[in-house]
Amino acid sequence: MNRPRWQRLVRSRIISSRHIPCAGVSPARAFSMSGRRGLMDTTGFSEDQLTVREAISQICANFPNTYWQERDQQEKDPKEFHAALAKDGWLGIALPESFGGAGLGISEATMMMQTITQSGAGIAGAQAIHANVYATQPLARFGTQEQLETTIPHIINGTWRTCFGVTEPNTGLDTLRLKTLATKTPDGYSVSGQKIWITCAQVASKMILLARTTPLGEVKKPTEGLSMFCIDIDRNHPGLDLRKIKKMGGRAVDANEVFFDNYQIPANTLIGQENQGFKIILHGMNAERCLLAGEALGLGYAALEKASQYARERVVFGRAIGQNQGVAHPLADAYMKLEAAKLATYHAARLYDTNDGSIPIHTVGVACNSAKYLAAEAAFTACERAVLAHGGMGYAMEYDVERYLRECLVPRIAPVSREMILNYVSEKMNFA
Amino acid sequence: MASGLRILVPVKRVIDYAVKPRINKAQTGVETAGVKHSMNPFDALSIEEAVQLRERKGPIKVDDILTLAAGGPKCPDVLRTAMAMGADRAFHIDVPEGAGDGGPEPLTIAKMLRGVVEKENINLVLLGKQAIDSDQGQTGQMLAGLLGWPQATQASKVDVKDESGTVEITHEVDGGVETLRAKLPLVVTTDLRLNEPRYAILPNIMKAKKKPLDKKTLADFGVEDTRRLKTLKVTEPPPRKGGGKVEDVDGLVSKLKELGAL
Numbered sequence: 232m233n234r235p236r237w238q239r240l241v242r243s244r245i246i247s248s249r250h251i252p253c254a255g256v257s258p259a260r261a262f263s264m265s266g267r268r269g270l271m272d273t274t275g276f277s278e279d280q281l282t283v284r285e286a287i288s289q290i291c292a293n294f295p296n297t298y299w300q301e302r303d304q305q306e307k308d309p310k311e312f313h314a315a316l317a318k319d320g321w322l323g324i325a326l327p328e329s330f331g332g333a334g335l336g337i338s339e340a341t342m343m344m345q346t347i348t349q350s351g352a353g354i355a356g357a358q359a360i361h362a363n364v365y366a367t368q369p370l371a372r373f374g375t376q377e378q379l380e381t382t383i384p385h386i387i388n389g390t391w392r393t394c395f396g397v398t399e400p401n402t403g404l405d406t407l408r409l410k411t412l413a414t415k416t417p418d419g420y421s422v423s424g425q426k427i428w429i430t431c432a433q434v435a436s437k438m439i440l441l442a443r444t445t446p447l448g449e450v451k452k453p454t455e456g457l458s459m460f461c462i463d464i465d466r467n468h469p470g471l472d473l474r475k476i477k478k479m480g481g482r483a484v485d486a487n488e489v490f491f492d493n494y495q496i497p498a499n500t501l502i503g504q505e506n507q508g509f510k511i512i513l514h515g516m517n518a519e520r521c522l523l524a525g526e527a528l529g530l531g532y533a534a535l536e537k538a539s540q541y542a543r544e545r546v547v548f549g550r551a552i553g554q555n556q557g558v559a560h561p562l563a564d565a566y567m568k569l570e571a572a573k574l575a576t577y578h579a580a581r582l583y584d585t586n587d588g589s590i591p592i593h594t595v596g597v598a599c600n601s602a603k604y605l606a607a608e609a610a611f612t613a614c615e616r617a618v619l620a621h622g623g624m625g626y627a628m629e630y631d632v633e634r635y636l637r638e639c640l641v642p643r644i645a646p647v648s649r650e651m652i653l654n655y656v657s658e659k660m661n662f663a
Numbered sequence: 664m665a666s667g668l669r670i671l672v673p674v675k676r677v678i679d680y681a682v683k684p685r686i687n688k689a690q691t692g693v694e695t696a697g698v699k700h701s702m703n704p705f706d707a708l709s710i711e712e713a714v715q716l717r718e719r720k721g722p723i724k725v726d727d728i729l730t731l732a733a734g735g736p737k738c739p740d741v742l743r744t745a746m747a748m749g750a751d752r753a754f755h756i757d758v759p760e761g762a763g764d765g766g767p768e769p770l771t772i773a774k775m776l777r778g779v780v781e782k783e784n785i786n787l788v789l790l791g792k793q794a795i796d797s798d799q800g801q802t803g804q805m806l807a808g809l810l811g812w813p814q815a816t817q818a819s820k821v822d823v824k825d826e827s828g829t830v831e832i833t834h835e836v837d838g839g840v841e842t843l844r845a846k847l848p849l850v851v852t853t854d855l856r857l858n859e860p861r862y863a864i865l866p867n868i869m870k871a872k873k874k875p876l877d878k879k880t881l882a883d884f885g886v887e888d889t890r891r892l893k894t895l896k897v898t899e900p901p902p903r904k905g906g907g908k909v910e911d912v913d914g915l916v917s918k919l920k921e922l923g924a925l
Binding site: 282289 | 701866
């Protein structure tokens with residue numbers, strides 16, 4: 232698994248030359264996967280983005296589709312994948328250089344997430360690491376020197392994994408009404424309440440937690456009264472209970488209900504100022520939209536690549552099925568949608584990275600939300616059509632597209648629904 | 664050896680090993696536009712070996728790993744990769760690219776490398792045994808000849824034995840391995856089983872951006888890009904014809920006789 236692919240390939244090629252006889256498997260297939268130019272046009276990406284893409288694809292090449300099929304079926308955490316990315320420093324892509332990160336922007340991190348899902352790792356691969364990339368952003372920005380020194384290096388080198396604890400059962404998108412309470416005690420805080428859809432909580436040692444420190448009735452503005460914490464997930468500690476949620480896709484990574492019942496946390500876990508947690512968390516949300524958009528795009532391109540390969544190779548009625556416009560046109564349409572969504576996504580990421588305050592924050596917000604919306608829809612179209620192009624085989628696990636289809640619902644639903652994005656854009660654009 | 668190892672590792676930017684090259688329309692070479700390129704895999708072995716020589720902390724310290732590539736404006740890509748793997752600095756020798764040609768001839772490159780070796784006080788040159796585009800496999804040997812240095816080709820192991828600069832090199836020969844001993848300064852060409860080139864890790868990719876990359880020309884080393892060979896035509900190999908089936912061994916023998924193979 233670790234031997235570089237090229238050594239295996241070059242060896243065979245130097246012995247037998249590039250032109251392997253065409254009987255049976257075509258030579259393009261023997262060499263292809265990452266080698267063949269992908270469907271996505273890469274014109275206009277920066278040197279950094281292309282470097283990231285190249286380096287991440289090399290790592291992902293060691294984790295083929297069969298690895299992810301198995302993890303999905305057995306619901307086993309892809310810890311080797313997380314470890315491989317951590318070992319080479321990738322979890323620190325958007326964290327400050329002074330703590331061992333690379334100090335790159337969301338444009339590059341989005342490319343990393345896209346490359347991961349596109350490799351066949353899908354949303355499972357992305358979710359195995361992505362909280363470490365984005366949930367650490369507010370920490371890096373608002374944490375004290377001491378908090379950063381004690382946590383960030385451990386997250387980058389992979390010894391600690393982190394999860395993001397915001398969503399609650401009764402306040403999914405209505406974040407300001409969240410009910411989990413952190414009550415002040417002599418030593419810190421006592422947390423009580425419930426979180427849901429907390430990805431990777433089973434394997435994480437840290438949680439970036441948003442909890443109420445002042446009851447909603449007592450605050451001047453509804454945006455006040457929430458606080459952000461970076462806490463230990465200590466399963467041996469009283470007052471903490473985790474329950475796995477069985478789900479449709481991305482089964483390799485766990486999603487959980489988390490119950491706090493007077494769970495004690497020290498005072499130094501507070502990030503930034505007390506009661507200012509909502510402002511802090513907003514900082515990470517636009518970045519998260521971009522990453523999710525990238526993840527959706529990667530999945531869409533992966534599905535479309537599978538479909539295009541199948542359409543070229545599958546022969547029915549004496550010709551490849553792709554020769555039929557009924558098969559080719561839906562794929563062409565899906566491709567255009569992906570390319571358009573790609574432009575929207577990297578445009579949003581660029582706005583986020585280059586905003587020195589001259590771009591109104593709502594312009595960035597609309598761009599990031601639009602990107603997430605468009606990319607998720609384009610990915611869904613691509614995944615669904617990839618399954619249909621495969622016919623019966625599209626329903627078989629072996630061909631991977633059914634896994635992609637199950638997973639592509641995630642970016643349509645999370646971290647914010649399509650309807651909420653439409654509401655937001657309607658409001659900001661004065662349609663409502 | 665008074666000083667430490669000063670290693671030169673020339674690299675070439677070639678069509679990626681995984682891409683199936685296509686002949687261009689004019690039949691003068693292979694199509695390079697819009698085709699994925701990467702570092703010649705044998706050169707990646709050489710970079711890896713240079714970096715490992717430093718990490719092994721052998722009897723002679725590695726003072727400098729200089730990498731270079733001769734070619735068009737995209738060459739810095741592979742040089743940054745080489746520096747991300749661990750090379751200290753790089754030269755980009757700017758050579759305009761003709762459509763589909765394989766770049767300057769081996770003797771031109773060897774002469775240029777001699778110039779670099781002399782100017783930069785190099786005492787060990789590690790080169791890939793061949794580039795996978797033109798597959799000529801001559802540059803290392805020519806360079807050793809021009810410099811009057813010992814050479815060890817197609818190394819599968821490089822071992823610096825002592826402070827006086829004795830180096831043992833193992834290479835694979837028919838039916839076994841051969842071990843050679845030579846003294847620095849030395850030219851070594853590298854083969855597949857020497858090592859497994861590392862992936863560039865993110866912090867090193869970032870560091871590589873700050874490492875010096877100097878632009879030079881062939882003229883800086885007193886060399887001109889003269890060509891002695893002219894490519895007349897490049898064509899696809901003829902498609903293989905399908906095989907036939909024989910019933911049994913006797914059928915096979917008579918078929919071979921019929922074809923004049925026996």
